[in-house]
Amino acid sequence: NAGVTQTPKFQVLKTGQSMTLQCAQDMNHEYMSWYRQDPGMGLRLIHYSVGAGITDQGEVPNGYNVSRSTTEDFPLRLLSAAPSQTSVYFCASSYSGTGTQVYFGPGTRLTVT
Amino acid sequence: GENVEQHPSTLSVQEGDSAVIKCTYSDSASNYFPWYKQELGKGPQLIIDIRSNVGEKKDQRIAVTLNKTAKHFSLHITETQPEDSAVYFCAASISNFGNEKLTFGTGTRLTIIP
Secondary structure (H helix, E strand, C coil): CCCCCCCCCEEEECCCCCCEEEECCCCCCEEEEEEEEECCCCCEEEEEEEEECCEECCCCCCCEEECCCCCCCCCCECCCCCCHHCEEEEEEEEECCCCCEEEEECCHHHECC | CEEEECEEEEEEEECCEEEEEEEEEECCCCCCCCEEEEECCCCCCCCCCCCCECCEEEEECCCEEECCCCEEEEEECCCCCHHHHHHCCCCEEEECEECCEEEEECCEEEEEEE
């Protein structure tokens, strides 16, 4: 298994540009999530999905969109990038049920200038 | 919503000594408490977890304790080694149905001094 994969690893955007961060998992996990990691703030939940066709907002959803058309993929869209979205983004997945292990991808480092 | 506080933010210990990292949470409904290790340039990786019906769990040199009354939980690493140097995050899950919504602490950078 490749686990959770993310592309790209690095990205530089100009303010106002849009882009999609890709996330895929090959473990047939129902749950997938997106987190952002900023210095001194830990990881904060952006959006999550409990299955194909079902998504919901996390703690910091503004400026981001998600959709889940398949079990495997959970892309994160930045509609109009802002410098405040400069961060490291992690995708995660797990089986359903409390206490099941959450697997994180390697991250995408995004810089918005 | 849930709030998780983590201390200390940085910790340096001599190789072979023990390290302790502490977290507190705010919502008594939280029932799952994982700990993650993050090495430079990588995603967080689960090292140990504990559920609210258990007070302590051990896995070789790593242990986690949970005090539900006080709403705090701690990570203990004994006989520390250089490869233990990393950033450690605690987290809490408030969901009754799954752990898709983890609330993280702000992290502890642990440095093992050879």
